[in-house]
Amino acid sequence: MALISAHGLSITVPKGWHGVIYRRQQEGPRLRDRVGSTGTTNSVLQVANFPVPPESGDYGTEAHARMGTGGVVLTLLEFDFEAAQTEMFADRGVPRSVNSNRFDPSVMPQPVPPRTGFQWFGHESGRAFTMLVVLGSHRLRHLLAKELNNPLATLQISPR
Numbered sequence: 001m002a003l004i005s006a007h008g009l010s011i012t013v014p015k016g017w018h019g020v021i022y023r024r025q026q027e028g029p030r031l032r033d034r035v036g037s038t039g040t041t042n043s044v045l046q047v048a049n050f051p052v053p054p055e056s057g058d059y060g061t062e063a064h065a066r067m068g069t070g071g072v073v074l075t076l077l078e079f080d081f082e083a084a085q086t087e088m089f090a091d092r093g094v095p096r097s098v099n100s101n102r103f104d105p106s107v108m109p110q111p112v113p114p115r116t117g118f119q120w121f122g123h124e125s126g127r128a129f130t131m132l133v134v135l136g137s138h139r140l141r142h143l144l145a146k147e148l149n150n151p152l153a154t155l156q157i158s159p160r
Contacts, residue, residue: 005156007043008127009076012154019047019151042078047151059109064134069114071136072148076129081160083128091122094129096153100145105138114138125159 002013006021013019024041044058049072056062060075067073076094083089098118107117109132116138120131135144 003154008125008158008160009043009045010154010156011045011047011151013047014049014151017047017049017151018051019045020052021045042080043076044078045076045155046073048073049147059132060134061109064108064110064115065112067115067134067136069137069140070144071134072144073134074148074152075132076155077132079128079130081127084123084126086128089121089123089128091120092124094122094124094131094155094157095120096155097149098133098145098152100142103133103135103138103141103145108134116141124157127157127160129157 001015004011004013004019004021007023009021011019021043023043046052046060048063050067052060052063052073053066058077060073063073103116103118105111105113105116107119108115114137116135118133122129133148135141137144
């Protein structure tokens with residue numbers, strides 16, 4: 001296991017898993033070209049039980065497309081500070097475990113059978129986040145959710 005930590009986020013990544021925490025630098029008018037229409041300059045945490053391609057994007061879209069049926073991808077994406085005060089982010093406390101019954105194939109940004117997903121919006125430590133978890137198989141969600149919950153239980157979020 002390895003602890004990764006940056007930008008007030010930390011998580012213990014199990015052996016055989018891969019994780020990264022990053023934040024894009026704000027640099028002038030070309031930022032939108034580099035980040036894309038769905039990207040962010042806020043903190044992004046991605047953890048997966050397989051190597052995530054570097055070009056995967058902030059939501060892990062490329063990783064979702066490449067994952068096998070045993071794949072797990074956790075993305076925690078921070079929104080601007082002001083979002084924490086809005087109704088969309090009213091839930092308090094990023095989940096530290098996800099029940100397998102909360103996964104639904106219709107949550108997927110781009111449905112790709114047999115994948116399934118879970119998405120949460122809320123805030124913690126004065127910071128607004130969305131959590132998107134994609135599992136490689138809806139049928140295997142009970143097993144894969146258990147695998148996900150091990151690193152998720154170690155997630156730490158500090159105020160900015």
